[in-house]
Every structure is written in structure tokens, then in C-alpha cells.
Amino acid sequence: MEYEQLLIEQRKAKIEAIRALGVDPYPYRFDPVHNTKEIAADPERFAEQSVSIAGRLMSIRGKGKTAFAHIQDAEGRIQIYVRKDAVGETPYAIWNLLDIGDIIGVKGPVFVTHTGETTVQVAEFVVLCKSIRPLPVVKEQMVEGERRVYDDIRSNVELRYRHRSIDLIINPEVREVFRKRSQIFQTVRRVLEDRGFVEVETPALQRVYGGANARPFKTHHNALDIDLYLKISPELYLKRLVVGGLERVYDLSKNFRNEGIDRTHNPEFTMLEAYQAYADFNDMMALTEAMYVESCLKVNGTATISVQGREINLEPPWERIEMVEAIEKHAGISVENLSDEELLGMVRVHDPDAPPVLSRGMLIADLFEYRVEKELTGPVFVTNHPEETSPLCKASRTRPGFIERFEPYILGYEIGNAYSEMNDPVRQRQLLEAQAAHREVDGEVPPVDEDFLRAMEIGMPPTGGLGIGMDRMVMVLTDQASIRDVIAFPTLRPADTRDAETP
Incomplete structure (x- = not known):
């Protein structure tokens, strides 16, 4: 079995495990009252209230009874902090079945860590979509207990265009x-x-x-x-x-x-x-x-x-400039002083197959295209x-x-x-x-x-x-x-x- 397919099968098994805990991993709706951008812009404003946000998990790290993660919504990313004693034993068991790429809803107060990072302390969360296919151009690497995402999609433009959803998630x-x-x-x-x-x-x-x-x-x-x-x-x-x-x-x-x-x-x-x-x-x-x-x-x-x-x-x-003036200015060619044969010869420098039946006007237009267009800032x-x-x-x-x-x-x-x-x-x-x-x-x-x-x-x-x-x-x-x-x-x-x- 290919490695990606193996990961898909593992995630499918996690879906069944979540359902066995009495939770539907694909609920109908969630009400995200806030977004990451407004919270990050003024964390003190939200310190005394519970925020409600939703987004995709982009990193997960932690051991034992606590975990940190980042979720991404349409406006940006924000760190969340999950504690077993805050969310409860069953929800934390569900948390441990989540992967990067899953979509969750989160509620809880906001605080700023000692390193200055705005963070939502999770009082409750809900699984909104358990993904089964890993982001294919994202690498996950464990660094000091943290699963970090490494993006290599920027250099693979063909993949970006074929899989725009991934491109939008990552970039x-x-x-x-x-x-x-x-x-x-x-x-x-x-x-x-x-x-x-x-x-x-x-x-x-x-x-x-x-x-x-x-x-x-x-x-x-x-x-x-x-x-x-x-x-x-x-x-x-x-x-x-x-x-x-x-x-x-x-x-x-x-x-x-x-x-x-x-x-x-x-x-x-x-x-x-x-x-x-x-x-x-x-x-x-x-x-x-x-x-x-x-x-x-x-x-x-x-x-x-x-x-x-x-x-x-x-x-x-x-700026306004006539076509014949632009040819003279940028190519140094005065078309008004050239015969049709001379114009055809100049066009054939760029297009050897140019037919001799081209009208004088089309020769001028072709010469402009070949010699002038790229010069027009x-x-x-x-x-x-x-x-x-x-x-x-x-x-x-x-x-x-x-x-x-x-x-x-x-x-x-x-x-x-x-x-x-x-x-x-x-x-x-x-x-x-x-x-x-x-x-x-x-x-x-x-x-x-x-x-x-x-x-x-x-x-x-x-x-x-x-x-x-x-x-x-x-x-x-x-x-x-x-x-x-x-x-x-x-x-x-x-x-x-x-x-x-x-x-």
C-alpha cells in the first residue's frame, strides 16, 4: 500500500473511533462569531470574554494532558491551547484523534503567552470536518515534540494550478x-x-x-x-x-x-x-x-x-501615441518612408512565413507587435x-x-x-x-x-x-x-x- 493511502486508511479508522465516542465528525453547522484577524489585532479586548472561531488545523504539538495548535480561517492563523482538565476526558480523547488538515470550531478566552503570541484557551471545541486525505504537498516533521508544516507547493506551479484548494490552504x-x-x-x-x-x-x-x-x-x-x-x-x-x-x-x-x-x-x-x-x-x-x-x-x-x-x-x-509614431520612437523605423516590400522584409525577420499577400496595414500592425509592444512600459x-x-x-x-x-x-x-x-x-x-x-x-x-x-x-x-x-x-x-x-x-x-x- 502506498504511504498516502496508508495515511488515508488510518484517518478513516480515526473517523470510526470518533463516532464510537458518540460524536459526529461531520455536523451541520457552527457559528464562528469572531475571526483570527480581529482577535490578533486586539487580544486584550477578548481577554474577558469567550471567543468563537473556526478553522483548519495547521500545526499540532504537545504531549500528555496539554497541547498547542494553530488553526487557520479566512483571515489568518491563531494559536490555541488545549488542556485535558479544561475540555474533559472524552473531548480530549477526540482531540488526540485529530490531524493536521481537520476543521474544528473553538470557544474560549484569549490570552497572550510569555513569548507574546496571542492564544485562545480552549474551553470547548467541536469537530467540523475530519479530513481523510493529507495535504499532499505539506511535509510534517517532528521538532521537539511539535508537528511542523513545511510548504513546497510554491515551487511546484503545476501542482498549484491543478489542486487550487491546496494552494489556497497553504499560501x-x-x-x-x-x-x-x-x-x-x-x-x-x-x-x-x-x-x-x-x-x-x-x-x-x-x-x-x-x-x-x-x-x-x-x-x-x-x-x-x-x-x-x-x-x-x-x-x-x-x-x-x-x-x-x-x-x-x-x-x-x-x-x-x-x-x-x-x-x-x-x-x-x-x-x-x-x-x-x-x-x-x-x-x-x-x-x-x-x-x-x-x-x-x-x-x-x-x-x-x-x-x-x-x-x-x-x-x-x-500617454497617448499613434501606432506609426510608436514604431518610429521605439524601433527607429519610419514606416511612411518604406515600400510594402521593405515592410514585408522587416516582418519576415520575426515571422519568416509571413505571406506576401499581407496588406500594408497588416504589415505595419505586425511590425508594431514584433518590435514595439514589449518596449511599452x-x-x-x-x-x-x-x-x-x-x-x-x-x-x-x-x-x-x-x-x-x-x-x-x-x-x-x-x-x-x-x-x-x-x-x-x-x-x-x-x-x-x-x-x-x-x-x-x-x-x-x-x-x-x-x-x-x-x-x-x-x-x-x-x-x-x-x-x-x-x-x-x-x-x-x-x-x-x-x-x-x-x-x-x-x-x-x-x-x-x-x-x-x-x-
Whole structure:
């Protein structure tokens, strides 16, 4: 029998021993009135009263008739002191059947040890959950009669992502990241709702996908006998709502793209898209700045933060620079003075397979991606992109052949995308049909959505649209290097057959 399985069998035997003592190790509820953080912050306040806390045992030490342990709740850890003569003979026998990882509820007064550690003196306790599987990446070692926990999960990122529950138990800083993620989402919603935006839901299953260039996930609806696609973007549905009179709308939800996985991409990701009638991409810049700075203040208390060792000041206004200007500034290349052949040669330095049929605009966009993106410390808005990069955007008012589109960047991350939205229905149809003509050679090009074009023909007011990658936003504001560190359950290759079959 493997060692871990042996420990599991031993713990199962302890469950039966606890039940034999007349105690259910899996009761229905407990009322933890206090938490470890508030007790540790002011132990004198609780010295004359009995506290009630609950948490997971993270260390146990002691011999004979007394024992010390640490329990961990959502707010932190605190020491507890258990004495046989205080809790009684049967409860103490149950105590001796507990292991690291078990969850208990504790009541009793608070005192401070002679070493200065805040401690709860246990007057009574209750077993809330007897665990049977030991924390697999935690080592227990006896040191002077104490069972101590040694964490080796931090260096094993694959294990962290596959077993997030263990990661959260062992690493409090990971729990803090996901708390901040929640606060960031709440703040973004508040910023939008304070400005009159209405949150709406768009279909996750769509007959016609669109709003971005990406390969979709495909499924089949048996009752209707139709193929459906998981949404790659909510854009075309949100614009329908603007046409219908919902002048400020947003969707903050999951999108799905059947693409590769790297430190900034996950096939299932969270996107904010917001649309504001009678606005343009300048208004979307101001909205982006507001969401970022207010979210940063909420979770960090300051607008100046350290991200991957670099100091970033998010206070507006952020730098604005046109794409061709950014290429000249950071790569020393004046694209306006180069022929298409010269541009193709520069792109092929980075992508030898770049096809010769690429348009001039796409060559400029590719050159920017290869030579400039990683140089953008930011925060900076890169504006006026080549017109070939999107069929959903209005033409630039200042640079012919370009569109009123911006992408914000921080430390080389593209963190969003925004347009002065196209609302000319005739031109919109022309652009989407021209794009769809390339579907046979480019599998990421979406089909033409006729229902969307019908809505556009009814008439959409001038509109500013914005998309913000929420996972990347959390990465920046919590200083995480990988998107998998801010998604609780990132997409992973199955470790083995059993993992692959687990629902």
C-alpha cells in the first residue's frame, strides 16, 4: 500500500473511533462569531470574554494532558491551547484523534503567552470536518515534540494550478489575490454604474459568432438540431442593445476562444465590454483610466504600484501615441518612408512565413507587435491603427488609411481595445463582407452576422466601445506574472487519464 493511502486508511479508522465516542465528525453547522484577524489585532479586548472561531488545523504539538495548535480561517492563523482538565476526558480523547488538515470550531478566552503570541484557551471545541486525505504537498516533521508544516507547493506551479484548494490552504498570498480580484470586479462595476451604464447578459451560445477574430468552440444542440458556438465576444449583441435605446450598456462575463495558452492567454477568460452612445474613443480612454485608477486605489491604496519590479503610475492622463509614431520612437523605423516590400522584409525577420499577400496595414500592425509592444512600459494608449485591423471601427479623422482604435499597454501587455464604433450600415456591410471573403484562408475570420447588420440598418447613434481583459487587469493590479495565477481554475492539459475523465 502506498504511504498516502496508508495515511488515508488510518484517518478513516480515526473517523470510526470518533463516532464510537458518540460524536459526529461531520455536523451541520457552527457559528464562528469572531475571526483570527480581529482577535490578533486586539487580544486584550477578548481577554474577558469567550471567543468563537473556526478553522483548519495547521500545526499540532504537545504531549500528555496539554497541547498547542494553530488553526487557520479566512483571515489568518491563531494559536490555541488545549488542556485535558479544561475540555474533559472524552473531548480530549477526540482531540488526540485529530490531524493536521481537520476543521474544528473553538470557544474560549484569549490570552497572550510569555513569548507574546496571542492564544485562545480552549474551553470547548467541536469537530467540523475530519479530513481523510493529507495535504499532499505539506511535509510534517517532528521538532521537539511539535508537528511542523513545511510548504513546497510554491515551487511546484503545476501542482498549484491543478489542486487550487491546496494552494489556497497553504499560501495566504494566493487567497489575497482572489480577494482582490473580487474587489476589482466590484469597483469596475461601480465605476460603470456611477456613469449610468446598465449591466446586461449576452448569449454564451450563439448561432453566429463574431466581434473578434478567433477560432470558436463548437457544440451541437440536440433538440433544435443546430450547431452553436461559445461566444468569442459580446460586441455584436451589445450594439443591438444600443440600437434599441439602451444607450450605456456593459457585459462582464466569460468569453471563449479556441486558441493557445501562454502567460497572458487562457481559452476561457473574463472580458468587460462597454458601449456608450454619443461617445467616441476619447471618452473610452477616460473610462479606461477611471476603472484602472479606482480599482488600484481600492486594492492597493495608491495609484503608484510595482509591477514585475517596475514602478507604474496609473494616475491620468496616460500617454497617448499613434501606432506609426510608436514604431518610429521605439524601433527607429519610419514606416511612411518604406515600400510594402521593405515592410514585408522587416516582418519576415520575426515571422519568416509571413505571406506576401499581407496588406500594408497588416504589415505595419505586425511590425508594431514584433518590435514595439514589449518596449511599452506604459500606461500608454496606442491610437490610430491601420484600417485593415478591424471592420467594426470608424476611419481616423486625422490619419487617412487608419481607424479610431486604441489599445492600452502596461509593461508590454495589451490590456484592452476600443473603437469609435462604425455606425454607417452600408459601409459596415461592405467591411464585414470583405473580411468574410478571407474565411477560407484565415480560420479566425468570423462569418457575416446578418441579424447584426439588420440592427445596424435601423440606425445606431455614434458610439464609443471598450473591451478590457479583466484577467490581465488583475495581473497588473496584483503583480502576478501569469494569467494562471489570477484564474482560480485555469485550463490545463490533463495530467493523466483519470484527470481527463473528471467532470
